[in-house]
Amino acid sequence: MRSAFYISDGTAITAEVFGHALLSLFPIEFNHVTIPFVETEQQAKEVLQQISVSFQDSQERPLVFHTIVNTEIRHIIANSVGINYNFLDQFVAPIEKVLGVPSKPEKHRTHSIHETTYDIRIDAVNYALNNDDGANLKNYHEADIILVGVSRSGKTPTSLYLALQYGIKAANYPFTEEDMGDVLKLNPALRRFKDKLFGLTIQAERLHQIRSERRANSRYASMQQCRMELREVENLYRKEKIPFLNSTKFSIEEISAKILATTGLKRRKY
Amino acid sequence: MRSAFYISDGTAITAEVFGHALLSLFPIEFNHVTIPFVETEQQAKEVLQQISVSFQDSQERPLVFHTIVNTEIRHIIANSVGINYNFLDQFVAPIEKVLGVPSKPEKHRTHSIHETTYDIRIDAVNYALNNDDGANLKNYHEADIILVGVSRSGKTPTSLYLALQYGIKAANYPFTEEDMGDVLKLNPALRRFKDKLFGLTIQAERLHQIRSERRANSRYASMQQCRMELREVENLYRKEKIPFLNSTKFSIEEISAKILATTGLKRRKY
Missing domain, CATH: 3.40.120 (Alpha-D-Glucose-1,6-Bisphosphate; Chain A, domain 3)
Structure with missing residues (x-):
């Protein structure tokens, strides 16, 4: 070869x-x-x-x-x-x-710690970790964006990618049965920062497959449960006018680029 | 402009x-x-x-x-x-x-979910999160690499970067006072997988600065404590022949590239 x-x-x-x-x-x-x-x-x-x-x-x-x-x-x-x-x-x-100027090559200009945005990225990574998976609803005033969606729809890897690549502080919050009740509602913390919300959704078949790899034959992984949860979140996104995208056919890079393009969110690092 | x-x-x-x-x-x-x-x-x-x-x-x-x-x-x-x-x-x-062959442009070949390594990367991100900060010593048989070092020496962002960019499963373990005792020793879980260990170290001044931003005026952030911990880990790396690098002047990208170059670890994604 x-x-x-x-x-x-x-x-x-x-x-x-x-x-x-x-x-x-x-x-x-x-x-x-x-x-x-x-x-x-x-x-x-x-x-x-x-x-x-x-x-x-x-x-x-x-x-x-x-x-x-x-x-x-x-x-x-x-x-x-x-x-x-x-x-x-x-x-x-x-x-x-x-x-009209000569180039001035300096070794290690790109991808180096000398970029002024370096500490911003590390802060953003720490923020994503501390505010992963609904861990901390008190820090949403600091968020640049709050990703919402059902469990295993791609929120966590996307949050980390936004932090590492762009220095964006992304929290993420999973909608669970507790939020669902009769009908899915935004809790007060999310409602307060509604303008920062961005929804993810995914095809039911793909969600079923991903969840089955984690907990085979569970109610959590069942097609019925996946379909119900996705119907609820998509209804919520439409009702509350939360921008959202279906992550099924997209990579983390594509989801992140689409989020930036849709929301106009400014990256802190180029 | x-x-x-x-x-x-x-x-x-x-x-x-x-x-x-x-x-x-x-x-x-x-x-x-x-x-x-x-x-x-x-x-x-x-x-x-x-x-x-x-x-x-x-x-x-x-x-x-x-x-x-x-x-x-x-x-x-x-x-x-x-x-x-x-x-x-x-x-x-x-x-x-x-x-000797014509190019066959296909839209979205790079950075897309169609790369065969996509699920491997997501698995690696989940692995890094579940095995961050010494969270889980039972999973080290699955690790491609285990980053070790004192608190705030750059282990977590590097683990996440290795996972996201290269599909490498990186656990990380922070050496704490518990490990130090009279003299820093490897616990049995780390010793068993000693060949997977890679050490990070950092300048004491920089560590003091980073820790002070988290807990100002604490013993944890004091120069004395930082110096002592770094002396212990560097002695350990030398004694146990654990490859290591000083992360002070390097970005996450540089640390990751140096780790791959030093260890010969194979990436799962190009």
Whole structure:
């Protein structure tokens, strides 16, 4: 199998996203190898060696995606026996022309702790954990958004993703039988911050499947219970005009991006 | 201020990473605008309008980074009044030549739920939450890695990031006074899975600062206590040959990338 290398003197996250977006357009499998923090000439030469070995083993030239700020190291990697792609090279010069200023590469600018928003993200992660699963109804004044929905509709992973990626403080609250009574109602804490609510829903079949993996053959996992709970929450969303989306066919990334697009919520990190 | 637009018929995460990596090379501030899920011609035309308004307001042509799979929509956006960059365009043809097969663009290939590793990531997030902060010592046989360290050294956000981004099951365990006694020792649960342990440490000044934000003037936050705990854990790491890193100057992304590089732990998602 042909190898794809992602190489950087930083985390290599940018090289991975760049290469992965390109390779996902091709119906071919690759052996993916990420090598972050290549910071010395010695390390760069070891990487060359690794690329050569991969070439010899597979008899196919590896694709090498790299985003290296350090000039000497970049030159070493750019001369590997692989086929080398550096998207920075191609785009920096035209952007310099447009902006009328030279680029000033600083190592580790992206994905580093030097971003001013770093502490905001950690605070947001702590907030999401402390206000997960209806744990704390007293902190909703601090929330940027409060995700609501039935148990296992995707609230917790989405809250964590919003915190880690965007520095957004997301609480989440699961509607349970207690809230349902005859008909599902918002409790006072949620009603008070109604403008912050965002609802998730999910297909009954998918919910049944997810809950069955946790508690097989329980009332909690039964199709009847799943259908009833989903009918109740969707009625509530419509009645109270709470924006909502069906998470069934979407990844955490897609749900999060849709929430930002729908609500106009501002992220604290780009 | 000049605007930078990130536009896609998917999440726009790739366009953001691509544009952000380039713009971070320039000492200029931008007004960042992300527009995901541009899926109809009508939406694309509204985006053109938004780009025009931004141009009129700032009198500077916006930079438009886009990764759009749908051909019609791509053509509409590529003709905006902004300066348009699509890195796929530049790289797809050369890669087709190397691989000897045509590209087969499918919308939403990256960052979507269609990735086969999706459920693995959700399981890993649940694992991280259920095994956060020493909550559950009985599940360590399932862990891919167990992060250890003193309270507030970065274990929890790192565990969550490893789960969300890479589908890695990371437990974490905080060393507390109970573990310390005369000298810090590994409890039986940790000793049994010693090969999975990875230690975090942090500068005493930074730890003091973080803990003071939580409990000002407490013994917990005092410099003396921070120094003592850090000395104990670092001695333990050395004595037991537990790999470790100092998280002070690193972001969650950097810590996670370094852990993968050091341990050789395989990610379940690329």
